[in-house]
Amino acid sequence: MSTSPTETHHAHGDTHGHGSPRGYRIGAGLAILLTILPFWLVMARPLSSPGLTAALIFALALLQIVVHVTCFLHLDTRSEGGWTLLSFLFTTVIVVLTIGGSVWVMFHLNANMMPMPNGPMH
Amino acid sequence: MTDRALEPGENGAITWHQVEEEHHDHGGGATILGFWIYLMSDALIFTSLFAMFGVVSGNYAGGPTSREVFELPLVALNTGFLLASSITFGQAIPHIEAGRVGPTRFWLAVTGLLGAAFIAVELSEFAGLVAEGAGPQRSAFLSAFFTLVGTHGAHVTCGLIWLVTMLVQIGQRGLTTDTKRRLMCLSMFWHFLDIIWIGVFTFVYLYGVIR
Numbered sequence: 001m002s003t004s005p006t007e008t009h010h011a012h013g014d015t016h017g018h019g020s021p022r023g024y025r026i027g028a029g030l031a032i033l034l035t036i037l038p039f040w041l042v043m044a045r046p047l048s049s050p051g052l053t054a055a056l057i058f059a060l061a062l063l064q065i066v067v068h069v070t071c072f073l074h075l076d077t078r079s080e081g082g083w084t085l086l087s088f089l090f091t092t093v094i095v096v097l098t099i100g101g102s103v104w105v106m107f108h109l110n111a112n113m114m115p116m117p118n119g120p121m122h
Numbered sequence: 123m124t125d126r127a128l129e130p131g132e133n134g135a136i137t138w139h140q141v142e143e144e145h146h147d148h149g150g151g152a153t154i155l156g157f158w159i160y161l162m163s164d165a166l167i168f169t170s171l172f173a174m175f176g177v178v179s180g181n182y183a184g185g186p187t188s189r190e191v192f193e194l195p196l197v198a199l200n201t202g203f204l205l206a207s208s209i210t211f212g213q214a215i216p217h218i219e220a221g222r223v224g225p226t227r228f229w230l231a232v233t234g235l236l237g238a239a240f241i242a243v244e245l246s247e248f249a250g251l252v253a254e255g256a257g258p259q260r261s262a263f264l265s266a267f268f269t270l271v272g273t274h275g276a277h278v279t280c281g282l283i284w285l286v287t288m289l290v291q292i293g294q295r296g297l298t299t300d301t302k303r304r305l306m307c308l309s310m311f312w313h314f315l316d317i318i319w320i321g322v323f324t325f326v327y328l329y330g331v332i333r
Contacts, residue, residue, distance in 0.1 A: 021216060028209045035205055035320075039198050042328045050332045061324035065317055072208060072313040080155045091162040095169045102173035 027071020034064035157307045161314045164277075168318050171273055172325060175266040179330065183261035188330030191256050191264075193247070197327045200243045201319065204278075207236035208316040211309055218305050221297045226305075227289060233312070234285045237278055244275050267326065274322060277315050284308050 038057040040046075047053050069075045069088070077085055179188065214229035248268070251257065258268035288308060291301050 024212050024215075028212065031205060031209070035201055035323075038324060038328055039194065039201070042331055043194050043198075053332055054329055057324050057328050061320050064320050068208075068313060068317045068320070072212060072316075073310060080151065080158070083155055084158045087159055087162050091165050094166060098166075098169045099173045099176055103176040106177040 023071055027067055030067045030071070031064060034060050034067060153303055154306065154310075157310060161310060164314070165318070168270075168273070168321070171266075171270040172321060175270045175326060178262035178266050179326075180333075181262040183263075185261040185264065186254075186256045188263065188267075188326075188333065191251060191254075192327050192330055194327065194331060196243060196247055197323055200240055200247075201323050203236050203240040203243065204316055204319050207233045207240065208313055210236060211312050214305075215309060218297060218302055221302075223292055223296055226297065227292060230285060230289055230292075230305075234282060234289070237282050237285070237312075241275060241278055241282070244271070248272075270326065271322060274315065274318055277318075281308070281311055281315060284311070 038060045041053050041056055041060075045053070047056070075084055075088055079085070210229050210232045214226050214233070217225040217229065251264075256264055258265045285308060288301065288305055291304070295301055297305075
């Protein structure tokens, strides 16, 4: 550790530098917009293609999660000396592997199943 | 003694120590990082529930499909409640940092009421589903749905209990170092639950209706 105790305290003091009220307002505005958009896309169905609509709402959800994490949870490279960001990225990798992997594997398992005597399961 | 205490050097030292206190006051560094790690592990619990729901979300077992059971206007209302509660908690943060008890309690109370409204709507939705024979025992899809959304609802309920506890504590002790640190953890918890809800309304409800 090359940092003096005082500097360590500084790093911790930054911890939840809850961002500025302005950053919070921008985050709130974006969050409201990113919530209304997917509901509008599904309830009003301006796009006829279900695939495109699904892709859009998932993209909007990812964007909204990024907005919430940066503007409300104030995650950045400096907080807690980078440990919060590192643990967040680790969690993200596990989330993607678990959900993506499960859905992918089980989809192929279903697709490759022998036909059931009483017709398909779903 | 009194004269000595008024010397600039002495004063400077005292001020410096107070600044040190201020840092402890805000940080609770280890606690905040520890709570963050807890949130990440809680996210992994939700991950497994999302994965389970994703795998069986089409297994209706001849029962009602997601398009038949989900009422999007109700979900939109609920989403609005939870998002609004997240924003009102954000309004409390500057008051917490400045140590203003009155406005802090006001914004926390608003947040709590919005959270309670969210739980009320969710419970009425669950009761309606069970009443029309679409309870958790009907199909794998509905079991996974009730488990995932119910776990989130249980978290929000815990958050509400925590929030009421903090309201009482602030009333008794004011905004001390301890109560401030607890409120910061509660704020992280509350925002975290709103982030989980983004996944729920997109993956479960909206995608369930268009799939």
